Amino acid sequence: MTHRFLGAVAIAVVCLGAGRVSGPPSQRWLVASQSDATSAQTAQDRPVMTQDVFTSVTVLRDIPVDTFFDAMGMFANAMGNDCTFCHSPEAALDRAKFAEVTPRMQRARQMIGMMQTINRQFFGNAPRVTCFTCHHGNQSPRSDPNIALQYSAPEEDPNARDFATDTTLSADKTFDKYLQAIGGLDRLGTLTSFSAMGTYSGFDTGFEKVPVEIFAKAPNQYTTIVHMAAGNSVRTFNGSSGWLAGPDTPIPIVTLTAGNLDRARLEALVAFPSAIAKAYPHWRVGRAVINDEEVVVIQGIDDERQPIANLYFAPSGLLMRAVRWTLTPVGFVPTQIDYSDFRDVAGVKIPFHRTVSQTFMQMNVELTDVQPNVPLDAARFARPGTPVVRQR
Numbered sequence: 001m002t003h004r005f006l007g008a009v010a011i012a013v014v015c016l017g018a019g020r021v022s023g024p025p026s027q028r029w030l031v032a033s034q035s036d037a038t039s040a041q042t043a044q045d046r047p048v049m050t051q052d053v054f055t056s057v058t059v060l061r062d063i064p065v066d067t068f069f070d071a072m073g074m075f076a077n078a079m080g081n082d083c084t085f086c087h088s089p090e091a092a093l094d095r096a097k098f099a100e101v102t103p104r105m106q107r108a109r110q111m112i113g114m115m116q117t118i119n120r121q122f123f124g125n126a127p128r129v130t131c132f133t134c135h136h137g138n139q140s141p142r143s144d145p146n147i148a149l150q151y152s153a154p155e156e157d158p159n160a161r162d163f164a165t166d167t168t169l170s171a172d173k174t175f176d177k178y179l180q181a182i183g184g185l186d187r188l189g190t191l192t193s194f195s196a197m198g199t200y201s202g203f204d205t206g207f208e209k210v211p212v213e214i215f216a217k218a219p220n221q222y223t224t225i226v227h228m229a230a231g232n233s234v235r236t237f238n239g240s241s242g243w244l245a246g247p248d249t250p251i252p253i254v255t256l257t258a259g260n261l262d263r264a265r266l267e268a269l270v271a272f273p274s275a276i277a278k279a280y281p282h283w284r285v286g287r288a289v290i291n292d293e294e295v296v297v298i299q300g301i302d303d304e305r306q307p308i309a310n311l312y313f314a315p316s317g318l319l320m321r322a323v324r325w326t327l328t329p330v331g332f333v334p335t336q337i338d339y340s341d342f343r344d345v346a347g348v349k350i351p352f353h354r355t356v357s358q359t360f361m362q363m364n365v366e367l368t369d370v371q372p373n374v375p376l377d378a379a380r381f382a383r384p385g386t387p388v389v390r391q392r
């Protein structure tokens with residue numbers, strides 16, 4: 001079996017999930033929301049574009065592969081269904097079948113055109129109207145008013161990009177309280193690296209627990225190695241570039257770009273958060289409710305005044321959630337990272353549980369053993385080699 005087909009299986013499992021989203025396209029998306037990290041990419045590392053590997057793409061061309069899957073996730077989420085709502089059911093077992101054009105794929109292509117026209121003509125090409133704006137998790141958008149909705153309490157989504165700023169709250173104070181809650185700056189300064197072991201479960205393992213190893217080095221290097229049945233899946237951020245490589249990836253090595261690259265940076269930064277207040281150029285603060293608890297939400301805003309990340313702080317001061325949006329040609333698509341089970345490691349509170357939810361996949365990492373201040377050489381964070389995929 002070739003790498004492509006094993007990847008297919010992973011994607012097929014992955015695509016059975018559906019989530020909830022917002023935002024659309026312009027040509028700006030390629031440059032927008034890129035952190036300065038991206039500019040460090042070398043020629044060898046030019047991200048693979050959709051048309052380099054996918055034969056069916058006629059509209060979503062010139063898009064890095066990582067971003068393309070966020071766009072597909074937007075589709076699944078907006079339809080309230082899985083990938084096979086549009087794709088052949090056989091794609092669940094054979095990745096090549098994703099390229100088989102179906103009537104719903106053709107309908108979806110028309111919809112992309114419609115959405116682009118609306119945004120161009122009426123919203124200055126801003127990604128304002130998206131698949132989700134109309135569909136809201138429904139294949140057939142409702143057009144008649146909903147009386148019950150009008151007369152019931154509004155349902156607030158804490159992940160909304162748009163929330164009311166509360167000027168009585170301060171981002172600086174919230175960050176200070178957070179750094180204090182996890183041990184204080186002095187303690188944080190003494191934790192310069194760690195290695196950890198634990199378990200991983202996700203759509204790509206059928207939610208079976210498999211061993212995971214993590215290597216992290218201050219200020220912002222982070223590698224996760226998932227020991228899957230079909231081989232090792234490596235996800236790494238070296239401080240400026242990031243990659244995914246394994247039996248679960250659609251191509252041997254996926255180079256992270258734009259929003260996904262910046263999310264890898266954010267996740268690495270959260271492991272050594274002393275400088276978290278500098279993560280984004282601008283912030284605004286508000287309130288949200290998660291699990292019936294009022295939390296403080298700090299929104300990171302880029303230089304183009306685009307909200308790109310929300311950080312949620314529990315009453316205890318701890319960072320309990322981060323949401324980072326990736327701008328795709330069909331709108332902003334979120335990744336949600338939930339942190340819990342904070343435990344003391346060398347005097348610093350570290351989240352032993354992390355759940356990452358994307359529109360096309362979900363995963364959990366549970367740590368069992370964390371070793372502080374271990375020597376880690378640069379190779380731990382280098383661009384992964386072509387993955388070795390075990391035959392099945």
Ligand code: HEC
Binds near residue numbers: 056057085108
């Ligand atoms: C609303 C319909 C729709 C849904 C749902 C959808 N897709 Fe697609 N998919 C498309 C369309 C349309 C294309 C072709 C895009 C183009 O023409 O540029 C495509 C193309 C693809 C391709 C490229 C295949 C090739 O080799 O040419 C892959 C891979 C893919 N989708 C994966 C997924 C995954 C994984 C999911 C679920 C997370 C998904 N799709 C959900 C409509 C959909």
Ligand code: HEC
Binds near residue numbers: 086108130133
């Ligand atoms: C301006 C509103 C609007 C937007 C934006 C929109 N759609 Fe639609 N879409 C509709 C309506 C209305 C229908 C027709 C539903 C029906 O027939 O009941 C539809 C139908 C569809 C269908 C056919 C569903 C079926 O039952 O077979 C697909 C697939 C689809 N849309 C995908 C998309 C995708 C993908 C996007 C984003 C690129 C999108 N739509 C954006 C309004 C919208």
